[in-house]
Amino acid sequence: MNTSTVRQTKKAIEQEFTLHAPEAQAVLLAADFTNWQQRAQPMQRQSDGWWTVTVTLPPGTYHYRFLVDGQWRDDPKCTQRAPNPYGSQNMVRIVSPEPRKGARAAGVTVKGFQARPEWQPVCATHAEAARPRTSAL
Numbered sequence: 001m002n003t004s005t006v007r008q009t010k011k012a013i014e015q016e017f018t019l020h021a022p023e024a025q026a027v028l029l030a031a032d033f034t035n036w037q038q039r040a041q042p043m044q045r046q047s048d049g050w051w052t053v054t055v056t057l058p059p060g061t062y063h064y065r066f067l068v069d070g071q072w073r074d075d076p077k078c079t080q081r082a083p084n085p086y087g088s089q090n091m092v093r094i095v096s097p098e099p100r101k102g103a104r105a106a107g108v109t110v111k112g113f114q115a116r117p118e119w120q121p122v123c124a125t126h127a128e129a130a131r132p133r134t135s136a137l
Helices: 003-009
Strands: 013-020 027-031 050-057 060-068 071-073 081-083 089-095 108-110 113-115
Touching: 013 060, 013 089, 027 050
Parallel strands: none
Antiparallel strands: 013 050, 027 060, 060 071, 060 089, 081 089, 108 113
């Protein structure tokens, strides 16, 4: 069985990519799943300076970077990296399969289900996980 057949049979999972770049005019998500710059995904500016985009990916390991106003930028929240042929590093996102429905799991709630930390992608999937929170007095 070839790799593409295996990837097509696994359930795709929504992944949110975020970057805080309040000064930016345009931010793109470029990745191996977008054929890098050929089909880079435009990110949407939020009022608080965060840029977000949600993509649906089957389980697997993916490399990505951000293009901010035409300049390559790292994801500061991503600790998993891999060298690229241009002398810098790609960010690495690992998408793990969702746990079975009804499975008991402790940890973080992602897209409506409880998941164990080891099921989470290496890089944050929710902007809320990375955004600073202010409490109402």
